[in-house]
Each structure stands twice: as structure tokens, then as C-alpha cells.
Amino acid sequence: MKYRHLILGAGNMARALIPGFIQNSQDCEFLVFTPSGDKAKSFADDFGAIWVKDLEELRNTHIDYLWACFKPQQLKQVALEIDFLTHPYLTIVSLLAGSDAKALTEYLTTDQIIRIMPNTPAQVGLGVNALYKTKTVHQDKWGAFWQAFNTSGINTVFENEDDIDTITPFSGSGPAYFFEIARILIEDMKARGIDGALAHQMVAGTIEGAGRMISKNSDAETLRNNVTSKNGVTYEALESFKESGMEEMFNRAIERAYQRTLELKGSK
Ligand SMILES: NC(=O)c1ccc[n+]([C@@H]2O[C@H](COP(=O)([O-])OP(=O)(O)OC[C@H]3O[C@@H](n4cnc5c(N)ncnc54)[C@H](OP(=O)(O)O)[C@@H]3O)[C@@H](O)[C@H]2O)c1
Numbered sequence: 001m002k003y004r005h006l007i008l009g010a011g012n013m014a015r016a017l018i019p020g021f022i023q024n025s026q027d028c029e030f031l032v033f034t035p036s037g038d039k040a041k042s043f044a045d046d047f048g049a050i051w052v053k054d055l056e057e058l059r060n061t062h063i064d065y066l067w068a069c070f071k072p073q074q075l076k077q078v079a080l081e082i083d084f085l086t087h088p089y090l091t092i093v094s095l096l097a098g099s100d101a102k103a104l105t106e107y108l109t110t111d112q113i114i115r116i117m118p119n120t121p122a123q124v125g126l127g128v129n130a131l132y133k134t135k136t137v138h139q140d141k142w143g144a145f146w147q148a149f150n151t152s153g154i155n156t157v158f159e160n161e162d163d164i165d166t167i168t169p170f171s172g173s174g175p176a177y178f179f180e181i182a183r184i185l186i187e188d189m190k191a192r193g194i195d196g197a198l199a200h201q202m203v204a205g206t207i208e209g210a211g212r213m214i215s216k217n218s219d220a221e222t223l224r225n226n227v228t229s230k231n232g233v234t235y236e237a238l239e240s241f242k243e244s245g246m247e248e249m250f251n252r253a254i255e256r257a258y259q260r261t262l263e264l265k266g267s268k
Contacts, residue, residue: 002027009069010043072098079107098264127153169257
């Protein structure tokens, strides 16, 4: 066996991001623990990992990678629970939104940190993930990680850790904005007498199709103009958005989310 991974937390994000990684890792062992046990057990059953009922079982076990998939607020507590597991060669793979490499190093006593700002479409192989790694991550450990991780979606390694905070409100929180837009449109269609299942299908298809068109490197403004003829139907909707200050509304929301990222970081 080449490397042993311990996954702490088996919620939505761990389930979105790690199964593909397990599939692409050869000669590795994956252990998974959660306090209540239920999520860890089903994660282990579903993805071929080993369920750890009690962390004490690992007292004499060497761990190579530790995946931090719990909430940022739980870091302090988790650090106390696993202090016997941490060592200077341990590589942390952290999904924690508000914890920077400095805080992770302080609590987990290793400076080998890989941070991922994940994005829920990873569940369907379309994650837009932002990464940062400390320079101290051993080259072979980084190489093995990257080879198994960078197999689907869009993965970008940022040189500057502050960029992770900058992109968090965009790609980390971003899916929620499109889910909310979808919800609003579906509810409106239903209120106008369209069957709910059909409304769902049509809105999802519209968002997916528009996303693919943008992905073809087309300029979003040009694409918008192409569906907007002066004084036409779409024009009216876009004029209404403009009158309601939609662009400023988005800018304000992003700034508020960014400030919250900084607050969470500072509250450790
Ligand atoms: N969801 C997103 O869209 C998103 C986006 C970007 C970043 N993130 C980051 O991803 C991380 C996970 O988010 P999530 O949405 O997957 O959370 P979640 O669904 O609430 O799952 C959290 C998991 O952490 C486990 N946990 C709690 N205390 C623990 C402990 N002491 N030791 C080990 N495991 C513990 C929980 O165990 P139980 O099952 O026993 O409760 C649960 O399985 C967060 O740090 C978040 O900042 C999430």
C-alpha cells in the first residue's frame, strides 16, 4: 500500500469530491470517520473505504493524508481529538471554507497543506475547484494527489492563497445562486399553469445549455445580445433587470459573501 488517507467528515462535499479521487487512486487505503457514524458507514459502503468507528482505533496507524471535510467551526475540536495522529509528514487536504494554511498548520501541527475550495457540481463530474498548496508539500505527495484529483471538472491551483477567498463567493457559493434562479423561474412557470416536472426540465435545460454556450469561450455579453432584439420580449426582461439594479445587487451580494469569508477566517 502506497498511501493511507483518513477522511474526517462525510457530508455533502466529501461525497461530491472524494469518490472520484478514490476511483483514480491506486494502492491507497481510505479510512473514514464521523462522530455519529452513520454518514461514515454509508460513505464506506458506497465508495469502498473503511469505516472507523472510533478514532482511538488509529492510535498506532500511520496516516499520510488527512482530509478535513467537517465545518470550519469544528477545527479546534477536531484538532484536540486527533492530536495523536498528526505528525510533520502528514499532508492535510482541507475543504474548510474559512481556514487558511496558517490556521490549519497551527491546529494540525503540519505545514503540508493542500486547500480546496470545492464546488458542488463535482457530484456530477463538473466541479470548478480552486486549490492552493503550501510550498512545503512534498513533491511526491503532491504529485500523487494531483494525479488522482485532476481527472474531471476544472481545477486551478492558485499561487496566492488570498485568491481562494476572492473566488469563494463565485465558485464555492456560485451553484446556490443558479439554484435560486432556477427555483424562482420554476415557481413562476408553475404559477402560470405549466406542469411542475416540465418547468423543472425546461429551466434545468436552459441553464445547462446557456452554460455550455459560455464554455465554448464565447463572450457572455455577445451571447446575451444575440438573444435580445431591440424592443423584443427578452429586451423587456433585461430592461426590467437593469431598472431593478441587478448588476449592483449581485456586486453587493458577492462583497457581503467575501466579507463573511474574511470574518470566518478571523474568528478562529
Ligand atoms: N457545501 C458546499 O457547497 C461547500 C462549498 C465550499 C466549501 N465547503 C466546505 O466543505 C466542508 C464540508 O461541508 P459540507 O456541506 O459537506 O458539511 P456537512 O454536510 O454538514 O458535513 C459535515 C461532516 O463533518 C462531520 N463532523 C462533524 N464533527 C466532526 C468531527 N469532530 N470529526 C470528524 N468529522 C466531523 C459530520 O459528521 P456527522 O455526520 O456525524 O454529523 C459530517 O459528516 C465545510 O468545511 C465547508 O466550508 C462546502
